[in-house]
Amino acid sequence: MLTSNHDQNLSHPTLAAGPDSAAAVNVDTTLTMDPAPLTKSQLHALFNILTHAETYSEIEAFKHPDAVHHYGYPFAPPPAGGSDDGKTPDADVTSPLLQTLLVKLVLPIPGIRDLPPDFWNVRVQGILAKLAEEDLSESYDKGAIGTRKTLATGASALIEMFARGCLGGYPKDEAVNHMNGNGNGEKKGKSLEDSWEEFIQGLVHGELIDELQQWLTRTEDLEGYSELVEAAADYAIINLASLLHHVFAVTPEGQYVLKLFQNSHRLIPYGMIRQTLKLGNAATMLNSLVKLLLTKLSLASLSNWAGLTSKVDEGMNLLQRIISGVMYWDSSEFKKTTDKIEKSKAAPSSKHLKALKKHAQGSKEKRLQVREYSIKNSRSIVMSILDNTNPELSATLTETQHHECRQYYAAHLSMRDRDVIVNTLCKQTPDLLTQAIRDVVAVYEPMIRDVHNNIDLAQHLDATKAFIEDLLAVSSSKKASGEGGNGPTYMLPTVEEYVELLHRHKGSVYRWLHHVCSKCPEVRDMVVEWALGVAKAFQSEGSPGTREGVPLRQRVEGLFAALPKDQQDAIRPILEQHSEYLDSVHNISKSRVQTIFDNAESSTCSGPGMYLSSWQSLLNESLISPDFKGNPRKGRDVIGRITPGKPSSTGETTWDGDVDIAEAMKEIELEETLRPDGKVVVDALGSQFHDLLREVAKGVASDACKEKASNGH
Structure with missing residues (x-):
């Protein structure tokens, strides 16, 4: 029963005793009153911290087979769980955030929604489980942030943004009116980010998806629809340019990733693919393309087809030869590193090198055991390996020799990784990769036929090739004019160069969208239906995080409220600090967007995007093997190093792993x-x-299972 403050005061024995007891009352009520609820900014900070940690935790867990086997729908649960058909939701899923995004945003995509269960619980699950079982190397062991760590943390920073929007809901802003009555958005006086927010409001809560597809059906001038759409396109281009710049120019692994991309591009037979796409009959074209990319020509494939043999390695198709070719080229570069060290006069003894090579090629259990020993005793991974082999080897090692040993071990790990990738994707029996691609081609065949009959695909292939070649040219480091210093000076590309790149090629994307919308109405309608479903998933009331009418953010606040008061008091200041941090990074990002947009002649070393700081925080906190003296290290201590044998920012091979990215990383x-x-x-x-x-x-x-069953799948 509720009572008024006046009634409560009269009934309180201390107040009834007189005014002298007022201080005692204040102390008593302060001690007994419930903790204050979280403010809006504090709750936002709490949700940000938790999704940031959860997303990367789930991605990192994929290095363990259990994370794959317990992923849940659409993967098959382990047989011991009772069901192995992939149709029953697993209550003990290990990656609930990633699973939710996959089921709500990816599985409904036209074509993907029609993939057979075996695509997920046999092909994809089998490949991921195999890679996890093989124990690919860790950045900890190599003493530098590796390519997979760089890409995994970058993916995590992007995915967590989608997770917050999808699980927490994108609130409707009643003050936003993305149209002013005649289809022209008001851009005047607004920053690009304000226009972007208004654009997203129109997509999620308005009718902008339908309006844009109707506009694209009539014209390829997407930005001509309204000033708001033009501003949103500029904002998207600047942020995408910032992402490309960060991947290829800022991260130490950038030039190495670029080299892999470049070698893959050179091996793709664009001419043959183009001639195939020019075939008039869609069925003939598709069949020829599949044969070109996926047919295996070997005696083993013929004997397997004839039934004379079974499960014999059939060799590789063209796609697998491209993958293996790039990987083997990569391994040859690392082999040069090991050969150089073995021939060096300052190299450690052959016993040291033999122990490191044997460990790199040894069992997964042994590597895990030594890694745990290294972490527990704060001893470098090289010293830990030598301790485990023969303590006398580590006792005689000098710091210079330790440096050589670390490079030698890292190079052997890198070669082993590439062998594992080739064996899993190109030599595994049964060939899960080829089967998965055939599954995808089969479900997309009706759409491919429709598009081929109405659109000149060769024209768009040429546009794609031109963009890739332009991207490679922009991303390659260039020797600066002038002399000085200890050697040649190299210039990395700026954010503005990537902005110009995307502006040069945006017309090709708009043209493709126009052709699909105007010439392939069935495909267009399926994509629009999916886009509307995604928009609904980002609405607060349609968010997957809202269960039984209770939003996820509200339940997160309930978790906080259930904590003991002392824990709440310890957490509140952190939430305040994190809220201030988010505001600060948001303002920095907003300012950078506007600066790049207003001044195209500027040269920006670091682009906008709040995800960049989130990405960097994950890299900085990555655990790295201690140095020679046993000093503990994290990613921030080796941010300018790459694995020996990889090309540096100069585009040349680096032997000692040093890369100078100080200027690019400063901001x-x-x-x-x-x-x-x-x-x-x-x-x-x-x-x-x-x-x-x-x-x-x-x-x-x-x-999702119920909906799939009702649709007859």
Whole structure:
């Protein structure tokens, strides 16, 4: 029963005793009153911290086979769980956030929604499980941030943004009116980011998806629809340019990734593919293209086809030869590193090198055991390996020799990784990769026929090739004019160069969208239907995180409220600091977008995008093997190093692993110093948040299974 403050005061014995007891009352009520609820900014910060930690935790877990086997729908649960058909939601899923995004955003995509269950629970699951079982190397062992770590953390930073929008809902802003009555958005006086927010409001809560597809049916001038769409396109281009710049120019692995991309591009037979696409009959074209890319020509494939042999390695098709060719080229570069060290006069003894090589090629269990020993004793991975082999070897090692040993071990790990990738994707029996591609071609065949009959695909292939070649040219480091220093000076591309690149080729994308919308109405309508479904998933009421009418953010706030008061008091200041950090990074990003847009002649070393600081924080916190003296290290301590044998920012092979990216990293590092440590928050609520997401994922997977069953799949 509620009572008025006046009634409560009269009934309180201390107040009735007189005014002298007022101080005692204040102390008593302060001690007994409930903690204040979280403010809007604090709740936003809490949700940001938890999704940041959860997303990367789930991605990192894929290096363990259990994470693959317990992923849940659409993968098959382990047989011991009772069901192995991939149709029953697993209550103990290990990746609920990723599973929810996959089921809500990816599986409904036209074509993908029609893939057979075996595509997921045999092909994809089999490939991922095989890679996890083979124990690909860690950045910890190599003493530098590797390519997979760089790409995994970058993917995590992007995925967590989609996760917050999808699970938490994108609130409707009633003040936003993306149209002013005649289809022209008001751009005057607005920043690009304000226009982007208004554009997203129109996509998620308005009718902008339908309006844009109607416009694209009539013309390829997408930006001519309204000033708002033009501003949104500029904003998207600047942010995409920032991402490309960060991948290829800022990260130490950028030039190495570029080299892989370049070698893959050279091996793709564009001429043969173009001639195939020019064939008039769609069925003949598709059949020829599949044969070109996927047919295996060997005696083993013929004997298997004839039934004379079974499960014999059939060799590789063209696609697999491209993959293996790139990987083997890569391995040859690392082999040069090991050969150079073995021939060096300052190299360690053959016993040292033999022990490291044997360990790199040894069992997974042994590598895990030595890694745990290294972490526990704060001893470098090289010393730990030698300790395990023969303690006398580590006792006689000098610091210079230790440096050589680390490079030698890292190079052997890199060669082993590439052998594992080739064996898994190109030599595995049964050939899961080829089967998966055939599954995809089969479900997309009707759409491919429709598009081929109405659109000149060769024209768009030429446009794609031109963009890739332009991207490679822009991304390659260039020797600067003038002399000085200890050697040649190289210039990395700026964000503005990538902005210009995307502006040069955006017309090709708009033209493709126009052709599909105007000439392939069935394909267009399926894509629009999917896009509307995605928009609904980002609405607060349609968000998968909203279960039984209760939004996920509200339940997260409930988790915080259930904590003891002392834990709440410890967490609140961190949430305040994190909220200030988010505001600061947001303002920096907003300013950079506007600066690049207003001044195309500027040369920006670090582009906009709040995800960049999130990405960098994950890299900085990555555990790295201690140095020779046993000093513990993290990613921030080796941010300018790459694995020996990889090309540096100069485009040349680096033997000692040093890369100078100080200028490019300066602004991002400044942002990173502002980020407060959220470990206390994750320790207190991370496990409960994971359980909450499991409930969400279970409901989403159950709904998807029911819908698939009702549609007759």
